[in-house]
Amino acid sequence: MQYPKAFTDALQFVWGEGFLSPGGPEEVAEMLHGIDLSGKRVLDIGSGLGGVDVLLAQAHGAAEVVGVDVEAPLIEEARARVAALGLSDRVRFDLVTPGPLPYPDAAFDVVLSKDALVHIPDKAALFADAFRLLRPGGVLAVSDWLWARGAGESAVVQDWVSRLGLVFTYTTPDEARAAMAAAGFVDLRLEDRRAGLQTANRAEIAYLAGAGRVELARIVGDEMAAARLASAVGRQAALDAGALIPTHLFGRRP
Ligand SMILES: C[S@@+](CC[C@H](N)C(=O)[O-])C[C@H]1O[C@@H](n2cnc3c(N)ncnc32)[C@H](O)[C@@H]1O
Incomplete structure (x- = not known):
């Protein structure tokens, strides 16, 4: 387990309740600049404690959000968070194992991920699966290290x-762009947020x-x-x- 409770408590203290990454609501809004989520089905890869997913439903109007993560305690805490907010009918969390995700082709309008892909080494397989999961015309929006x-x-x-106690994978911007293109994505845009x-x-x-x-x-x-x-x-x-x-x-x- 890379995200034990004392660590996630400390991250939330610094980055806000429900967040294991920096930037809060403003950063999520930046990720979604020009992308209309209203009425859309969204997949969030690496959903952590679910703070992002609450925003997708509450502030950005997503009809349905599915968050996936590999750590069971994070999934449980995320579920409790959306239940307390009365959002469980629109936001759900599934525990997954690394690799292809267990959803049908073209199941989502938007695939999003905030600061989680840094943990996933096989970017080619990851972007190919994201492509498969999106309907034609669907959008990929990622923040990554x-x-x-x-x-x-x-x-x-x-x-x-x-x-740090975290396992990172070291992907360059060129490698990420190439993996997205090889998966079939078009209109590629990479923005340096340094x-x-x-x-x-x-x-x-x-x-x-x-x-x-x-x-x-x-x-x-x-x-x-x-x-x-x-x-x-x-x-x-x-x-x-x-x-x-x-x-x-x-x-x-x-
Ligand atoms: C830095 S946290 C970000 C969590 C959340 N997106 C946020 O911004 O608060 C990275 C998350 O990715 C998850 N993760 C790591 N490997 C993963 C994988 N192969 N598939 C899905 N999630 C993964 C971790 O368990 C962790 O919750």
Whole structure:
């Protein structure tokens, strides 16, 4: 398990309730810029605690949202979150195993994923499956952590990731674009989000080193609070070195 409870509690403290990735509602709105979800069926790959999925239904008007994840406790917490909000009839979560997803061809209008594909090594298979799951005309909208070539071997990244407890896969923007094209997606668009994350991450470091530190330690203990600060510092180094390239990726099934 890569996302134990003390870790997800700490991530939510920093990034907001239901979120295991940065940016909150504004970032989800950026991912969906120009994409109308009203009345649509949406698949969310790597749904975590379901904060994104609540927004897709509540703020963006999706008719139906299916979130999938590989960690059972996250799925349970996400289900409890939507039940408490009375959204269970529109938002559901399925526990899956890595690999092709158990849904029929053309089952979704939109396939979305926020900061989860970094955990999935076979991008060719992943994008091929997303293509299969979309109806013709359907849209892929992804936020992912992409990397400069050789980033996985760089000292700055190894120093950060080796202490993080997460397994990343190091895909470059060119490799991601090629995998999407090979799957059949058209109208490809990749947007480098590094500048925005650099600014937000600097604020996160200041908060975790200052006012937030005591409060976070009260919730998850000193060790985890210190680890979150160290991780934010490591992430900043990877961003500043140009190794980590947070990216939005879009494509359409013709
Ligand atoms: C950084 S979290 C992001 C969660 C959520 N999208 C968010 O933004 O709050 C990455 C998520 O991807 C999930 N994950 C990892 N490998 C996966 C796979 N092969 N298929 C689906 N989800 C996966 C993890 O369990 C975790 O919940």
